[in-house]
Amino acid sequence: MLTPLFLGLAISLSLATAGPPISPRIAHEVRRSAPARWTPVRRAGPDILLPLRIGLKQSSLDSLESYLLDVSHPESPNYGKHWTPAQVAETFRPSAEAVEVVRDWLLASGLNSSKIKLGPTGGWIQATVTVTEAEDLLSTEYYIYQLNQGDEQHLACKEAYHVPQHVSKHVDIITPTLHFDKKIKRSDPAGSIPRIAQFGTGSAMEMLVDPVEDIGSNATGLDNCGSQMTLACIRALYDFEYKPIATHKNSIGIVEYTPNVYIPSDFDEFFGNFSASQVGQRPTLVSIDGGTLDVNETDISWFIEPNLDLQYAMGLVGKEQKVTLYQVGDVIGNGSFNNFLDALDGSYCTFEGGNDPAFDGIYPDPVPGGFKGPNQCGGAPLPYVVSTSYSDDEPFLTPAYMQRQCAEYAKLGLMGVTVLYASGDGGVASNSGDCLTEDGQEDPGAPRFLPSFPSTCPYVTSVGATQVNPGAKLTEPETACDQHIFSGGGFSNVFAMPDYQKKAVRTYLEKYPPPYAPDIYNATSRAFPDISANGANYLVVILGSIFHVFGTSASSPAAAAILSGVNDARLAVGKGPIGFINPAIYSSAFEGAFNDITNGTNPGCGTNGFSAELGWDPVTGLGTPNFPKLLQRWLDLP
Structure with a gap:
């Protein structure tokens, strides 16, 4: 059941209101170059659709360490008095101000209000945009990157992305932008966004x-x-x-x-x-996002870690x-740390209980044999x-x-x-x-x-x-x-x-x-x-x-x-x-x-x-x- 706060936020996201003046843009995240062995090979097509997701600053994070020490340090009078999931979710929920400031920025930048949605936990805002719209919004350029001596590809922006200064203080992270952390799908549907090769998970x-x-x-x-x-x-x-x-x-x-x-x-x-x-x-x-033991594999490398x-x-x-x-993850090999964390803590999930399709497993999975259910969000x-x-x-x-x-x-x-x-x-x-x-x-x-x-x-x-x-x-x-x-x-x-x-x-x-x-x-x-x-x-x-x-x-x-x-x-x-x-x-x-x-x-x-x-x-x-x-x-x- 939605709380009055969530109902108000959901309604406000459907209304186009005039936002405050846009302040100067500043670099929100920067990386000087792509990870080793990844090379930009061409500009991304201007009409590629990106599920832009904006992770809002969570409330009370400046007190997170002190809260944790309070229940974890042996000299604390509250040692061992752990919190309930509901306490955690309520304490760190992003503020209504953060939602409003980010929404107003998106509207003032020309996005239609119908494109802007708030996730059910209040932690993320999603806006489906083209590459051209994302580049204008973030003052960046998107490229297709290719792994050296391989055919794996990935879409990411180059070097940095920017947001207005008054917006930056309310935003943790925006994806897809600079992050190279997606496990590869061993097959992808034709016309899908190029994906990164299997990373260190x-x-x-x-x-x-x-x-x-x-x-x-x-x-x-x-x-x-x-x-x-x-x-x-x-x-x-x-x-x-x-x-x-x-x-x-x-x-x-x-x-x-x-x-x-x-x-x-x-x-x-x-x-x-x-x-x-x-x-x-x-x-x-406990199967998370289609996690299964039935993978039809014969290579010994797939069995070493779990057997051990x-x-x-x-x-x-x-x-x-x-x-x-x-x-975690379906037979396509698409699970990630975030998919696991989503399943443990519903307040961590992104929009509609999913993740960013450029980095994490998104379900239903259209690939043959992929998991057809929704991303797990808590439970x-x-x-x-x-x-x-x-x-x-x-x-x-x-x-x-x-x-x-x-x-x-x-x-x-x-x-x-x-x-x-x-x-x-x-x-x-x-x-x-x-x-x-x-x-x-x-x-x-x-x-x-x-x-x-x-x-x-x-x-x-x-x-x-x-x-x-x-x-x-x-x-x-x-x-x-x-x-x-x-x-x-x-x-x-x-x-x-x-x-x-x-x-x-x-x-x-x-x-x-x-x-x-x-x-x-x-x-x-x-x-x-x-x-x-x-x-x-x-x-x-x-x-x-x-x-x-x-x-x-x-x-x-x-x-x-x-x-x-x-x-x-x-x-x-x-x-x-x-x-x-x-x-x-x-x-x-x-x-x-x-x-x-x-x-x-x-x-x-x-x-x-x-x-x-x-x-x-x-x-x-x-x-x-x-x-x-x-x-x-x-x-x-x-």
């Missing part, structure tokens, strides 16, 4: 090594964990021997993006070897705890812990886009959700080995470190990778992972350093100053990872064979399972979930609760990267989980 580049012919007695043994990581090894490493008792209250989720899917029969073989009581068990599927994530998350939490699989169950082993490079997106998405992770934290992301497998470089030139371009021979997103968002928990050294015993300390992958870590070029980690990072930089020029990395910004877990030699069943798999892709679901155990214990005694954990784990209340990793580096960009040292470091964060200590610290909190 692929896996965190987990490394698949040759099949394991014989696991011997190591299915449940601990003698060969340095070369064969199993459920038993993870449990022993982190003293995670816990039998859940509040499973009906608890929840944990794993996010996958179609056509990356798990193979049911592989689960039976995996559990048959490593957790016999779970043979026949499957995750609970789910075999270990399910195996570690045990038979009694339900694990939810959020399968998906909120997990208490959610792990995602997919990432992107910061330079591939724009700051405004990342900041808007990052704010949504903070809202999930307000609602009691712990959000984990794999930190990446390229050390201080990207997963593909790229680094940054002086002007911010991605290039494998460049000198500047390249951070990954969403790990650089200060409202998620970033998980790096460690290893048991070959031949070492489990009682010996782990080191930073250096087999096949390097733990992603470093400093953001977009997000400021949050208060909760300033002391820990300052201590690292003062005691162990990295030997690099100031322009190689941004020492004043958000640092990552926050924690780490083993990421080497995981035994995973894929297409009926057991493989070694490496990566922070393994670390994140393992850490999620352990934190889910903490939630179970708290829920069992009548307390709430741990929610956003970063303010707690960086506080003095959690000192010594992680296994500190003091050996290893994360090379990249022609350097040794950073070094793992005493205390927090930008390789392994605060260290790996010590479950009994973490459990007691969180049980001591309200």
Whole structure:
């Protein structure tokens, strides 16, 4: 049912009224050039229709961090008093003034009032315009970009777009403009807008090594964990021997993006070897925007990530705890982070519950085999812990886009959700080995470190990778992972350093100053990872064979399972979930609760990267989980 405010806004959008004088235009977003390997090949046709979407500034965002700290910091009297979705939606709803100012600007620019619509949550305004109209409105030029050595194309404006100064303060972001963040559809209908190739929401580049012919007695043994990581090894490493008792209250989720899917029969073989009581068990599927397991694929690459994530998350939490699989996007391979966030939080959705068709999956999907239903807008169950082993490079997106998405992770934290992301497998470089030139371009021979997103968002928990050294015993300390992958870590070029980690990072930089020029990395910004877990030699069943798999892709679901155990214990005694954990784990209340990793580096960009040292470091964060200590610290909190 629409509130009086929404009814008034909807009515006002249908009326053509004279707006205020247009103030001077200013650049709202700028990027000096397209992402690496993308080249403008021609001007966009003037009559191409663009579904222009204007993301309005949300109310109270300047208080978002303080709200989150209020329910997340162990010294706060409101620790653990998480918000309801309705509280979140009402607190951050854009103001009526923002709607009116943007509407008046569009009308004064000559757009017909019938073209201008307000989304149901009040967060976005849509206006379907031609390229010519968009160029006039935004003082920019649209081009068709093409991926070098490929036929993928994308429509975007060049270098910058502009809005009147008095409008700018009410606008977060306008799309489609400068953003290159769309997963490719493997086929598109004739005459559709050219789309971008698959971006970094692929896996965190987990490394698949040759099949394991014989696991011997190591299915449940601990003698060969340095070369064969199993459920038993993870449990022993982190003293995670816990039998859940509040499973009906608890929840944990794993996010996958179609056509990356798990193979049911592989689960039976995996559990048959490593957790016999779970043979026949499957995750609970929550399909988002046509998410399906039926993809008719044969390439092993599509099955690595989901099999890894789910075999270990399910195996570690045990038979009694339900694990939810959020399968995002249809068989065309069109899902994105935003599609997932839309489904969790209806207030995040764009116009009519969809997204921008230049970047995110839009449904109904006209491609044969595509999902014919509408975009999901809210309604998906909120997990208490959610792990995602997919990432992107910061330079591939724009700051405004990342900041808007990052704010949504903070809202999930307000609602009691712990959000984990794999930190990446390229050390201080990207997963593909790229680094940054002086002007911010991605290039494998460049000198500047390249951070990954969403790990650089200060409202998620970033998980790096460690290893048991070959031949070492489990009682010996782990080191930073250096087999096949390097733990992603470093400093953001977009997000400021949050208060909760300033002391820990300052201590690292003062005691162990990295030997690099100031322009190689941004020492004043958000640092990552926050924690780490083993990421080497995981035994995973894929297409009926057991493989070694490496990566922070393994670390994140393992850490999620352990934190889910903490939630179970708290829920069992009548307390709430741990929610956003970063303010707690960086506080003095959690000192010594992680296994500190003091050996290893994360090379990249022609350097040794950073070094793992005493205390927090930008390789392994605060260290790996010590479950009994973490459990007691969180049980001591309200």
